[in-house]
Amino acid sequence: MYKYVFKRIYQLIIVFFLFLVTSYVLFDSIPGNAFQNLLLNPELPPEAYEQVIKLYGLDKPLTERVFLYIGNFFQGDFGYSYKHYPRTPIDLIAERLPRTLMLFAMVNIVAFYTGFLIGKILAWRRGSKSETWITVTSVFSYTIFYPWFALMMLWFFGYKLDWLPIGKFLYPEKWYDAPYDSDVIFVSMIKFTAVVSILQILVYIFTRNIESLNLRRNARFAGFMVLTIASLFYWNSGDLLIQKPYAMDIAYHMILPIFTVTVVAFAGTALLTRTTMMEVMKDDFILTARAKGLSQRRIRDRHAARNALLPVVTSFIFTIVTIIDGSVLTETIFSWPGMGQLILQAVLEEDIPVAMASFSFIGIFALIAHFIADISYAYLDPRIRIQSQG
Amino acid sequence: MNILEVKDLDMSYKTIDGDVEAVKKVSFTVKEGESFGIVGESGCGKTSVAMSLLQLQADNGKITNGEIIFDGKNIVGLSESQLREVRWSGISIVFQGAMNSWNPVVKIGEQIREAMREHYPDKTKEENTKKIIELFDIVGLDSSIIDRFPHELSGGMKQRAVIALALSCDPKLIIADEPTTALDVVIQDQILKEIRKVQEVLGLSLIYISHDIAVIAEMTDNMAVMYAGSIVEMGKTDKVFSNPKHAYTKMLLESTPSIVGPKKKLRSLDGEPPSLINTDSYCSFSYRCPSPDDNCRNRNIEMELTKIDSEHYADKCCINCG
Incomplete structure (x- = not known):
């Protein structure tokens, strides 16, 4: 196993290197060039212009510049944004990333969980009327034209019913005299969500060894209640009491995007889960499980759904990159100023340092996600573990 | 009778x-x-x-x-x-084709315990494990099989384990x-x-x-x-x-x-x-x-x-x- 992990890490480094070179060359080949952009920026004094060109060797040939860039990259120097001059790409990303991270982590988790749950139930109720209807609805929402649908949702919930805000991630008027920057609030929200999820997983893992099923269910419920109460206390203590109304404001703005993306994205997972699980349900061990006298629910979750998880996790890993890069469409429609918009702007304005830094960041994240996927396959399917040892 | x-x-x-x-x-x-x-x-x-x-x-x-x-x-x-x-x-049953009677992603011991848990909800994990070891002894399997996955066993071993599984709830x-x-x-x-x-x-x-x-x-x-x-x-x-x-x-x-x-x-x-x-x-x-x-x-x-x-x-x- 360790040998396998090291081999994968070694491969990742090579892939990342190739990724950097390719992205740099591609950005460089965009028509027009960086010098013009630099010159057009009136805020940039001539001496700074000279300095930047010298510093990054922008007058040197492409081959040399690529390696210069990579050298600087690994020293943590990403240059300066051409558009927002004294600010660095890292600075810009640090501002945008928490917004995207919070929204899209929630979106992905909600969409995949709903999709898996619905797919599981669909497969289990094969042939019933409700199965037919939900499948038809899923196919419909899977094939719907997303931008139109998102606008319709905005119109309906934001304008017609006026339940939810139209666009933006906060009410600016509420934030005039706010003691905190929105980034701080985002970071505390992310921290909170991460800690709660980890604790919830720990509760699940520690209760696994309780032999009596009733006791196990009760222990899990107790753990969940303790966590809920603890979070209530947490948000009412110290600094967080002041942050709470602002956090609520952001959460309120998150509802509509999460709901909209879920409605569109759950269907893919649901249909995938349904198909794989129906295949698994034909297997003999499902019959064994029934003969053992297990409850329907346990057979469904433990035996059928557990074996259908692998392709679902694969598709989850492929979409998980959106946690970082956001989705340009969603962010644009809901005016959510996150990473997706940052990248789009940077590419359109040929702000190459920002674009490169964002892309590299996404690249690193994607590679790590795939690495985790490979490892989690081994956990999900023990048969893969054996092959990877050899 | x-x-x-x-x-x-x-x-x-x-x-x-x-x-x-x-x-x-x-x-x-x-x-x-x-x-x-x-x-x-x-x-x-x-x-x-x-x-x-x-x-x-x-x-x-x-x-x-x-x-x-x-x-x-x-x-x-x-x-x-x-x-x-x-x-x-x-009534318990030993199915034809022991190869497919086991869930490929769950350990053998856990799959047997799962049945015991259903029918004897008050037993502890240790008691159940002890009984599985006894059953394995009867069918001629090593106790280390408990922590194995089905694919790690040969066909004959799987079938023996299936017999142990069938006996687990005293049918x-x-x-x-x-x-x-x-x-x-x-x-x-x-x-x-x-x-x-x-x-x-x-x-x-x-x-x-x-x-x-x-x-x-x-x-x-x-x-x-x-x-x-x-x-x-x-x-x-x-x-x-x-x-x-x-x-x-x-x-x-x-x-x-x-x-x-x-x-x-x-x-x-x-x-x-x-x-x-x-x-x-x-x-x-x-x-x-x-x-x-x-x-x-x-x-x-x-x-x-x-x-x-x-x-x-x-x-x-x-x-x-x-």
Whole structure:
């Protein structure tokens, strides 16, 4: 196993290197060039212009510049944004990333969980009327034209019913005299969500060894209640009491995007889960499980759904990159100023340092996600573990 | 005392072409501590009988008539939750193809414990593990198998573990549905001995289902021969073998080589088993009967087991054909 992990890490480094070179060359080949952009920026004094060109060797040939860039990259120097001059790409990303991270982590988790749950139930109720209807609805929402649908949702919930805000991630008027920057609030929200999820997983893992099923269910419920109460206390203590109304404001703005993306994205997972699980349900061990006298629910979750998880996790890993890069469409429609918009702007304005830094960041994240996927396959399917040892 | 009494059991599968009557008027009894064999060719309804006993038939299968009295209680028409109690702690089953009886992503020990947890909710993990080790000892497996995944075991080991699984909830009756399919003959022999040993040591009742008449002869006290969904001959295993009355049983015996006695040419049976869709109640074997008389040819006689002596029954029609 360790040998396998090291081999994968070694491969990742090579892939990342190739990724950097390719992205740099591609950005460089965009028509027009960086010098013009630099010159057009009136805020940039001539001496700074000279300095930047010298510093990054922008007058040197492409081959040399690529390696210069990579050298600087690994020293943590990403240059300066051409558009927002004294600010660095890292600075810009640090501002945008928490917004995207919070929204899209929630979106992905909600969409995949709903999709898996619905797919599981669909497969289990094969042939019933409700199965037919939900499948038809899923196919419909899977094939719907997303931008139109998102606008319709905005119109309906934001304008017609006026339940939810139209666009933006906060009410600016509420934030005039706010003691905190929105980034701080985002970071505390992310921290909170991460800690709660980890604790919830720990509760699940520690209760696994309780032999009596009733006791196990009760222990899990107790753990969940303790966590809920603890979070209530947490948000009412110290600094967080002041942050709470602002956090609520952001959460309120998150509802509509999460709901909209879920409605569109759950269907893919649901249909995938349904198909794989129906295949698994034909297997003999499902019959064994029934003969053992297990409850329907346990057979469904433990035996059928557990074996259908692998392709679902694969598709989850492929979409998980959106946690970082956001989705340009969603962010644009809901005016959510996150990473997706940052990248789009940077590419359109040929702000190459920002674009490169964002892309590299996404690249690193994607590679790590795939690495985790490979490892989690081994956990999900023990048969893969054996092959990877050899 | 009878642990299991099956009376006039009918079971059919709904299909687009019509109802497939897989089990027709099957009646037999299994005494406590006895081993009962069911033999017949593929598709004759052996497995359907086994599935009906636990009511695990496919969704389109339905028991249309008859009673299954297990341990003094009719289990036909029980609710799902009542059935769940009977399953495994009352009747457990060793399926054909042990390869696929295990969930590939759950450890063997956990899969056995899971059944025990369902039927003995108050036991601790340690108690359950101890019992599994004891069971593994009986079937000749190492205790380290508990923490193995199914794919790490050989076919024979998996089948032994399946037997341990079947014993885990102290069932009164075990159904072995061709437990040695897909195993080589050496392992087959070992597994058969294991089953025999377990049955004797624990005093269990056993229903052994196979297409292999030699195995049935070795394993069982009483037996039934099935053809096209019905039992055509039934009785003490010795008697059925020494004095087969039904033409089908005779043919089955003549199709198996014997290592003792004079060399005989093996015979095979022409034709195919009849379709089980929309059948009648007349002799189902008449189409393939090697020496039919007029009654048989004209299909005049309804199927019914007649007594030959106190422990031997055979179908009325075919006794006359000879």
